[in-house]
Amino acid sequence: MLVDSVYSHIKSERHRISTPDGETDLLEGLKQKIDKLSYKPPKQKQTPEEKKENDKKGFLEFIAFMVKERLSYSQIQRIGDFLKEIYKENGLSFLKNSSFDRGLVSLIEGLLWI
Numbered sequence: 161m162l163v164d165s166v167y168s169h170i171k172s173e174r175h176r177i178s179t180p181d182g183e184t185d186l187l188e189g190l191k192q193k194i195d196k197l198s199y200k201p202p203k204q205k206q207t208p209e210e211k212k213e214n215d216k217k218g219f220l221e222f223i224a225f226m227v228k229e230r231l232s233y234s235q236i237q238r239i240g241d242f243l244k245e246i247y248k249e250n251g252l253s254f255l256k257n258s259s260f261d262r263g264l265v266s267l268i269e270g271l272l273w274i
Contacts, residue, residue, distance in 0.1 A: 167194050167198065170187070170190060170191065170194060171191055171194065175187070223236065226239065
């Protein structure tokens, strides 16, 4: 069986049901360890100045990465414009939830006939 997220599978009811009776305490311990690993303290509210500073830092890191990858200025501009447009339309939450695995990108390219 393939699952998208090992952590969510381990915490699922389906996994609990298929766990042997003598191992349920081990499963609960594993769940607690996962919870500790995935805990993120709540973000402190940023002042407008801190947010602006973080935005600048992120922007410069992004530009620096693309320059290091030897993209042309024109390519960087087109990527930036595209990200800005998609952000306005739907946000960029797909970045958090998606993989840019080489094989997946290749498969998608083949499907799109780019």
